[in-house]
Amino acid sequence: MDFGYTEEQLMIQEVARRIAQEKIAPSAEGFDRSGEFPLDNIRLLGENGLMGIEVPGEYGGAGMDPVAYVLAMVEIAAADAAHSTIMSVNNSLFCNGILTHGTEEQKQAYVRPIAEGAEIGAFALTEPQSGSDATSMRCRAAKQADGSFLINGKKSWITSGPVAKYIVLFAMTEPDKGARGITAFLVDTARDGFHRGKTEPKLGIRASATCEIEFQDYVARAEDVLGDEGHGFKIAMGVLDAGRIGIASQAIGIARAAYEATLSYVRERKAFGQPIGAFQMTQAKIADMKCKLDASLLLTLRAAWLKGQGKRFTTEASVAKLTASEAAMWIAHQAVQIHAGMGYSKEMPIERYFRDAKITEIYEGTSEIQRLVIARHETGLR
Numbered sequence: 001m002d003f004g005y006t007e008e009q010l011m012i013q014e015v016a017r018r019i020a021q022e023k024i025a026p027s028a029e030g031f032d033r034s035g036e037f038p039l040d041n042i043r044l045l046g047e048n049g050l051m052g053i054e055v056p057g058e059y060g061g062a063g064m065d066p067v068a069y070v071l072a073m074v075e076i077a078a079a080d081a082a083h084s085t086i087m088s089v090n091n092s093l094f095c096n097g098i099l100t101h102g103t104e105e106q107k108q109a110y111v112r113p114i115a116e117g118a119e120i121g122a123f124a125l126t127e128p129q130s131g132s133d134a135t136s137m138r139c140r141a142a143k144q145a146d147g148s149f150l151i152n153g154k155k156s157w158i159t160s161g162p163v164a165k166y167i168v169l170f171a172m173t174e175p176d177k178g179a180r181g182i183t184a185f186l187v188d189t190a191r192d193g194f195h196r197g198k199t200e201p202k203l204g205i206r207a208s209a210t211c212e213i214e215f216q217d218y219v220a221r222a223e224d225v226l227g228d229e230g231h232g233f234k235i236a237m238g239v240l241d242a243g244r245i246g247i248a249s250q251a252i253g254i255a256r257a258a259y260e261a262t263l264s265y266v267r268e269r270k271a272f273g274q275p276i277g278a279f280q281m282t283q284a285k286i287a288d289m290k291c292k293l294d295a296s297l298l299l300t301l302r303a304a305w306l307k308g309q310g311k312r313f314t315t316e317a318s319v320a321k322l323t324a325s326e327a328a329m330w331i332a333h334q335a336v337q338i339h340a341g342m343g344y345s346k347e348m349p350i351e352r353y354f355r356d357a358k359i360t361e362i363y364e365g366t367s368e369i370q371r372l373v374i375a376r377h378e379t380g381l382r
């Protein structure tokens, strides 16, 4: 077993760290306050290979492995979670599925502009009435005599929905077949029949724009189908396996930022004549934070390594996401408590870490869904 990183992995980590510290961290508080989409920073990330880390060079990406993706995501998330949400959707939810299931034409047309940072991608599975229970979706794609599909329905909680050029969409083509009646499509938001709805006013990751989208007689051509008809659910689940590595990495970045800020604070802040870090109650919290952070990173690297080996990593991705997201929430909570009034104040980023951490326990499969995936695998029961 080798715990070292390759030169390539260290290089992308360094590129991500430099942009994170020079460009993203100084603007994070302002973007959080305004909720503005950080388009220039996202373009910069794309120009530096960070919007298509695992995308081969022939499709405009950096051609690196999933471990490199984890390392880069952690750096960006440590500076600002909202930026890493946009990065994660472009990399894992958008590019990944098309690379695995797309035709050569689809990869050139859809992956390249996203991987290069020229355009933004999105992933549309969730609906107002269906989140965890994805197979009960109502969005319909009715096949026409000429092989095209007429799409009607609503999708909600679409990260980057307000700005996305292209979307990977899941719709029911044969409702009576349940999971086997779902098909994936590649949508161009400039075409007729596509509409953007209300944006979500969110607790955290406020600079990552989220909205509802609606399809009213949107025509998807036969060549817009991603993968085989009826295979959409499996495509979505496979894409979410990869997405969960991204969210685990995001959670680690948020947790690391909260932990490092807390470490500095407990060394400097004095109470009863000594640094608060000298009190055993604080030391116990620091030790637990460190253990949860390290465990989260190792589990996430394990899932990423398996993915890089071409092995099945569904359970390991769920283990990583569940562990890292709950660790991030716990660590951010302790960070607020240790900083006390300063943790609750907007003068420090601690309250932002606390607000941003929460979403990692919700999107791309709630903690309850991760437990279900893990326990089904372990018991063989459902």
Ligand SMILES: CC(C)(COP(=O)(O)OP(=O)(O)OC[C@H]1O[C@@H](n2cnc3c(N)ncnc32)[C@H](O)[C@@H]1OP(=O)(O)O)[C@@H](O)C(=O)NCCC(=O)NCCSC(=O)CCS(=O)O
Pocket (backbone or CB within 6 Å): 089, 123, 125, 126, 131, 132, 133, 134, 135, 157, 158, 159, 160, 179, 180, 233, 234, 235, 237, 238, 240, 241, 314, 362, 363, 364, 365, 366, 369, 372, 373
């Ligand atoms: C709850 C679930 C885990 C499972 O749902 P089901 O019980 O309805 O489905 P299954 O019977 O288990 O599977 C049906 C079918 O799919 C195949 N499958 C299942 N998992 C995988 C996988 N990981 N990879 C490949 N294939 C898979 C399975 O073998 C079956 O195939 P056969 O029919 O036997 O051939 C699931 O519904 C689930 O994970 N739900 C959570 C959904 C979720 O994460 N939603 C969030 C979406 S997106 C988001 O959060 C925001 C995105 S953004 O930021 O914009």
